[in-house]
Amino acid sequence: MSKPRRILFFGAHPDDCDLKIGGTSIRLAKAGHLVKFVSCCNGDKGHHSMSSRDLAARRYLEAQAAKEIAGIYEYQVLDTPDCELEATLENRHRVIRIIREFQPDVVISHRTCDYHADHRAAGQLVQDAAYLVKVPLCCPDTPIPEVNPVFAVCYDSFVDPRPIRIDAAIPIDDVMETKLKMLDCHKSQFYEWLPWDKGDKNFDVTKIDKVAWLNSMWIEPRDANIAKLAGLNCKYVEAFEQTPYGRQVSKEEFNALLNP
Numbered sequence: 001m002s003k004p005r006r007i008l009f010f011g012a013h014p015d016d017c018d019l020k021i022g023g024t025s026i027r028l029a030k031a032g033h034l035v036k037f038v039s040c041c042n043g044d045k046g047h048h049s050m051s052s053r054d055l056a057a058r059r060y061l062e063a064q065a066a067k068e069i070a071g072i073y074e075y076q077v078l079d080t081p082d083c084e085l086e087a088t089l090e091n092r093h094r095v096i097r098i099i100r101e102f103q104p105d106v107v108i109s110h111r112t113c114d115y116h117a118d119h120r121a122a123g124q125l126v127q128d129a130a131y132l133v134k135v136p137l138c139c140p141d142t143p144i145p146e147v148n149p150v151f152a153v154c155y156d157s158f159v160d161p162r163p164i165r166i167d168a169a170i171p172i173d174d175v176m177e178t179k180l181k182m183l184d185c186h187k188s189q190f191y192e193w194l195p196w197d198k199g200d201k202n203f204d205v206t207k208i209d210k211v212a213w214l215n216s217m218w219i220e221p222r223d224a225n226i227a228k229l230a231g232l233n234c235k236y237v238e239a240f241e242q243t244p245y246g247r248q249v250s251k252e253e254f255n256a257l258l259n260p
């Protein structure tokens with residue numbers, strides 16, 4: 001095999017990476033490529049009854065369990081509390097150093113028009129880092145990589161100011177079972193916080209079919225929409241848009257970078 005590729009995803013919370021690029025990551029990892037997830041926040045606000053301290057500890061373990069299932073290189077969880085991530089200079093430098101140290105071929109995050117302030121801040125931090133990563137006098141303690149990465153954003157359904165453009169669509173039917181097992185690791189979210197947040201205050205995980213629940217709530221409507229937009233004949237798919245801020249590659253090369 002030629003040199004393994006390195007893919008770096010900055011999610012805002014522990015579970016964003018899994019949802020947005022879990023399937024693509026499983027496929028890449030299986031083929032020997034290195035995928036690193038970074039959660040910019042520690043996940044300490046995503047619950048209605050646990051303390052923030054206990055929740056952060058629990059979510060770290062959930063992320064590590066998902067990492068083992070996916071076979072990825074690392075799932076790093078930074079220490080910023082949820083709902084408090086900002087595009088500060090300190091965080092920008094932190095993101096630049098993480099990118100330089102991992103030396104990825106592709107860096108992906110959220111768009112800056114997302115619904116959640118932490119998602120927007122993560123997207124802004126990565127966008128701000130995209131050019132600065134190759135400026136040697138910016139964070140001079142961490143050498144610049146030989147090749148500037150391609151920068152991309154992951155699929156979302158927001159349409160203001162415009163819908164996302166699908167530059168790469170990765171069919172993941174063959175690894176969907178494993179992706180669902182990754183999501184199943186985040187029990188504090190999918191079976192506790194998220195149902196409660198959506199209004200189901202008496203949700204009982206013992207009374208549901210977990211795979212059917214995860215699929216219907218978090219996967220199938222979204223993936224069907226992406227497959228339709230991308231003109232793909234598959235059920236499950238993840239999609240990405242290349243941004244104009246990093247190294248520019250053709251659509252074909254962008255797709256090839258994210259496909260094993």
Ligand SMILES: [Zn+2]
Nearest residue numbers: 012013016119
């Ligand atoms: Zn999130």
